[in-house]
Structures are given as structure tokens and as C-alpha cells.
Amino acid sequence: MTLEVGIRRDPHTHGYRHDAFFYSGMDEFIRGTAQFLRDGLAERAAMLVVVSAEKIERLKAELGDGAESITFRDMSEVGKNPARIIPVWQAWVQEQMSAGRPLRGIGEPATPDRRFDELMECARHESFLNIAFEGSEPFWLLCPYDMATLERNVVDEARRTHPSWIADGEGRASDDYVPVDTVAPFSPPLPPLLGSVESVQFIDDEMRLVRELTSKAAQTAGFSRDKEWDLVLAVNELATNSIRHGGGVGTLRVAVEGDRVVCEVSDQGHIRDPLIGRVPPDAAGSSGRGLWIANQLCDLVQLHSTPSGTTVRLTMRA
Amino acid sequence: MTGAVDGNSDRLYPPTVALAQDAAVAEGVHPAKHVCCVFSSDAQLTALSAEFLRLGLAAGNRLLYVADRPDEGALLADLADLGDVGGLAERGALLVQPVRDAYTKNEVVDPAAQVEAYRRLTEAAVADGFTGLCVAADATALVTGRNARRAFMAYELAVDQFMATAPMQAMCAYDVRVLKRAVLDLVCVHRHQRVPAGVRPGFTMWPGHDGVGVSGEVDVSNAERFRDALDAAVDALSTTAASEMRRRLRIDAADLAFIDAEGTSALVAFSEQAAPDGRIEVADPPRSLRAIVETLGWRERLAFVHREATA
Numbered sequence: 001m002t003l004e005v006g007i008r009r010d011p012h013t014h015g016y017r018h019d020a021f022f023y024s025g026m027d028e029f030i031r032g033t034a035q036f037l038r039d040g041l042a043e044r045a046a047m048l049v050v051v052s053a054e055k056i057e058r059l060k061a062e063l064g065d066g067a068e069s070i071t072f073r074d075m076s077e078v079g080k081n082p083a084r085i086i087p088v089w090q091a092w093v094q095e096q097m098s099a100g101r102p103l104r105g106i107g108e109p110a111t112p113d114r115r116f117d118e119l120m121e122c123a124r125h126e127s128f129l130n131i132a133f134e135g136s137e138p139f140w141l142l143c144p145y146d147m148a149t150l151e152r153n154v155v156d157e158a159r160r161t162h163p164s165w166i167a168d169g170e171g172r173a174s175d176d177y178v179p180v181d182t183v184a185p186f187s188p189p190l191p192p193l194l195g196s197v198e199s200v201q202f203i204d205d206e207m208r209l210v211r212e213l214t215s216k217a218a219q220t221a222g223f224s225r226d227k228e229w230d231l232v233l234a235v236n237e238l239a240t241n242s243i244r245h246g247g248g249v250g251t252l253r254v255a256v257e258g259d260r261v262v263c264e265v266s267d268q269g270h271i272r273d274p275l276i277g278r279v280p281p282d283a284a285g286s287s288g289r290g291l292w293i294a295n296q297l298c299d300l301v302q303l304h305s306t307p308s309g310t311t312v313r314l315t316m317r318a
Numbered sequence: 319m320t321g322a323v324d325g326n327s328d329r330l331y332p333p334t335v336a337l338a339q340d341a342a343v344a345e346g347v348h349p350a351k352h353v354c355c356v357f358s359s360d361a362q363l364t365a366l367s368a369e370f371l372r373l374g375l376a377a378g379n380r381l382l383y384v385a386d387r388p389d390e391g392a393l394l395a396d397l398a399d400l401g402d403v404g405g406l407a408e409r410g411a412l413l414v415q416p417v418r419d420a421y422t423k424n425e426v427v428d429p430a431a432q433v434e435a436y437r438r439l440t441e442a443a444v445a446d447g448f449t450g451l452c453v454a455a456d457a458t459a460l461v462t463g464r465n466a467r468r469a470f471m472a473y474e475l476a477v478d479q480f481m482a483t484a485p486m487q488a489m490c491a492y493d494v495r496v497l498k499r500a501v502l503d504l505v506c507v508h509r510h511q512r513v514p515a516g517v518r519p520g521f522t523m524w525p526g527h528d529g530v531g532v533s534g535e536v537d538v539s540n541a542e543r544f545r546d547a548l549d550a551a552v553d554a555l556s557t558t559a560a561s562e563m564r565r566r567l568r569i570d571a572a573d574l575a576f577i578d579a580e581g582t583s584a585l586v587a588f589s590e591q592a593a594p595d596g597r598i599e600v601a602d603p604p605r606s607l608r609a610i611v612e613t614l615g616w617r618e619r620l621a622f623v624h625r626e627a628t629a
Binding site: 204205206207208211225226229230232233236237239240243244280281289290292293296297 | 535537538539576578579580604605606609610612613614615
């Protein structure tokens, strides 16, 4: 099988290429991705593979010695929160750039073990990848989707978030591809908050109320002390954003669902930068710092923002 | 401020030393070396001052009362509760000074010069046969401007460091009617606080032998004050510290319950200004500080240590 068929863009001259790879079952996954990596070895590409631990083992066995020059990382460690994946790719591309080798990557964020809201964020992540690497070095990123186990709508979504896709050894440009709405990247509303919700409105000298409500919820859900404080910090930083950039007042809503805590901070701010919280904040400025910290500490961060206000929803599990 | 802010304060703030009459007064040691009082009436100021000075008197200290009064007569009248103030003044046991004469003539206090002045007064008291010097001072008039307040924070930290080993004790009184919220800038640099409920700076900073200690919580409500206090600490350190202290600069954070990213970036700025190698040690940091430093990649700037392990 060759993956070049039907692809009109050449990654060596056009920089970034982002393909969905539709497969069914482990065998087809291994065949397709191993071929992609062997082609990469032939062109002396630098390669990073971010998939499940099980797939890493299977690929290493399949590739033998060839696997030694490839970097593998466990998706469940790197990308539990899908918003943490772009910074990993960016750091790696940055690192490899000077060597002048072509770059190949495999990233499989969308797996059937994910909850619905996580899969929505995986789709958003896939879509934002198109902005993050626009005009970058020659970098070919392949994103496998298992058609045998994923819901139909997840696969459909992948056709919208990838400019091109590959199936049955054949690649083609996606007719369904929708570029990121850079004017209103966070306009889709969030699903309703479930369970019994407690809330508090806050101004700048009431951060302790914000921390206390979060802390109480974390204890109810059985969090460890460290996890409790990580969530408290993340919520505190988002509430600080409400004070600094969101009109000076905000609302925190907290819901406990079993061992899961969902915290939602709303204010009058408007976020337009799709990559906010996905690029490391610079040392001097505070821009994006709160969302970066939340992304690093929480299992899931969802964002809804329009000119009339912003809601950031954090999810963390004990 | 909200009522809930005080709800948890026992855990978050170091205990305030009681100034009760029955507190131990022995060997010239005053029960509160350096305490901040916030008052909202003249009667409150004179009552607090008399109470504080009475303990100094019992300990054999020479007393010094400084307040914003036109002359010595008015100052002595304030302290009528102490008894025969005329007699005390006559035998040199009680000095009084209008605030404008006691401190700098300039708009902004010079921390080093002011500590030196108190050093001389303390030495004179001991030379005259007293066990030490006990000061009650209302310095409100000197801290109404922001720059003046900044300089005074540095002075408060520097004089606290001096008092730690010298036979001097002081009550610093500030008028909340004049200073309003800004009174918190002064309260936060006193480990011992006698303040009305609701007057909470959130954090408290004090000088240590190799840096500063911090307790309480730092967040968006007081991060700017925290930055000011750290700037003041830089000045105070340069006043009191020989280069030896600067070799290893330390933040004692064992009683710091929470600090946010703004507060942490102030600590990073402090490390740049105050530490010779741009790196400071933070002893026993709270989880939030560890998490911020981890996620923002500031490990090069703040080194975490255990207080016991390296003390």
C-alpha cells in the first residue's frame, strides 16, 4: 500500500500535511501505520508516535530495529486532556527543526474509551492542529480513526477536521473539510451541566469563596489532597481571568457527579484566539496563563465564548 | 471584605500575641516585640498605646510615644492612663515626640537611617539604666502616599529584623479612617496584628535571617500588595543584610496556604532582583506553588527545599 496516491499536496514543498487514517481493527492499524513509518525511515524522517501503550508495543514488535529511531509516547499520559497534545507536537517540531529532516507524526487522540465530551474536544484539537502548524516545516501528521469501534459521528467529524484522509490504501482531499472559524472558534455552546449545581458569584477579594466551594466539591468526590489543590488552583486562575479580563466579576458553578467534579467559570470576557492555553505563556505576560495551567492540571477543559461572554468548564476525576 | 474571609483564619495566620495585663513580663522582654494596631478613633489609639507602653514600663523599658499631635503637652495628655506621666517624663522614663519630628523630614522614610536612629535610642536607653526601649508610634501621617508607603514597608521589615535581637519593642499604629484599604500595606509586614475583624491583608510577611517568611494566602485580591512587600523586602535586605545573607536567599513558605500565578510571578521577579544568581530557595511551599512552577517551567528560578533539612 502506498499512502501517496491521490494526495495533491506534496509535504516537502507545502510544509504541513494533516491526514485522517480510517482503519478497522488492530491489524489494519498496524499495517497502515507501520508502512507510514517505514516510508519515513526510508526518507530519514524524524518521527514521533503518540498512541495507546498497547499500540506502541505492537508497532515496536512490527518494526523491529527500525523502531529505535522513532520516539513513542503514550497518549493516555500526553493527551488525557486533548488540549495538552498540540504543545507536545509543537515542542517536538521546534526541537527537530534545526536538523533539517522531514518530520512525520502519528497521533490517535480519538479512541472509543473516551467520553462524548472528550471526543468533542479531540475533534476541536484536530481542527486547531490545522492552525498550529500552518506554514510550518515539512511535517506530515497521520491521525488514525478506528471505524470498527468509533461512533459514526466521530468518523464524520474527522472528515471535517482533516484536509485529507486515507482509507483502504487510498488518500484523497476531504470534501467535508471545514477550516477553523478563526473569528469565533469557541462559538458552539456547551452541553448542559448535569447533577446538582452549587454556584457563587465573586469579585476580586472573594477568591477564597471560590477556592472553598471548589475544595468542598473535590472532597465530596473523594479527590486526593494533591488533586484537590490542583483543581482549586485551576479554578482560581480562571476566576482571576474573570477579574482581570472578564469584567471584574464572575460566576463559579460546581457539580459533583460521582468521582468527577465539573467546575464552570463564566464572565463577560470574549476569547478569540483558538490556540489560547495551547501555547506556553511567555514569562513576562500573563496572557493565556490561566487556561494553560487549567489545561495542564485538569482532565478536560471546554470553552464557550461569544461577544456576550465566556464560559470555561473544567472536569477532573478523582 | 466579606465575613467568610475570616472564617478559617486560625489555620492560616500565625497567632497574634495577646497584650493582656497578665501576659508574662520579665527580663525586659515585652510580650509582643513588634505589633501592628489599626485604629479608627483617637480614644482607641490612646488606649492601645497606653496598654502597650504599660507593659514596657513594667519590663523596665524606657518609653517613647510618637503620634500626630502638635506638641509634647498634647502627647502626654494622651497617656493619662499611664499615671504620673509628668513624673515619668521628668526622670527620662517617658519620651514623647510629634510624628513629624520623630521620623524623616523628607516625604519618604529612609529605612536604613530610621533603623539607625532607633538603634541609637535603644543604646541610649540601656546606657541610662533601662532594660530597653518600648515605642508606641502612630505613623499614619508618613504613609499616605504610595511611594512613602512602599518605603515604610521596607522600614518595617528592616526594623523588625533589628528588634529580633535588640531590646526594643514597638507598636505601630495606623489610622484606618485616613488610610482606608491601604492600611493593609502596613498590616501585612507585621507578624503580630491587632486589627478589627475584616481588616485582613490575606498574607503576612516577616524578615528572616536569610530572607523572608510568608504566611496566609496570595491571590488576585492582594497580589499587587505582595509584589510591593517583596520589593520592600529587597530594600530591607539591602539595609540589614551583609552579603553573607545574600549568598543563599530563602523564602519560608511553610505557613503559606495558597499562592496563585500572579503571586508566584512576583516571587520570580524577587529572585531576579534579590538573589545574586537569580535563584531563591523556597522552604516547604504549598501545593499550588509547586504546581505553578511545574506547569509554567519556572524550576530554574525557585528551588524547593525542606526547612528542617537545610536550616
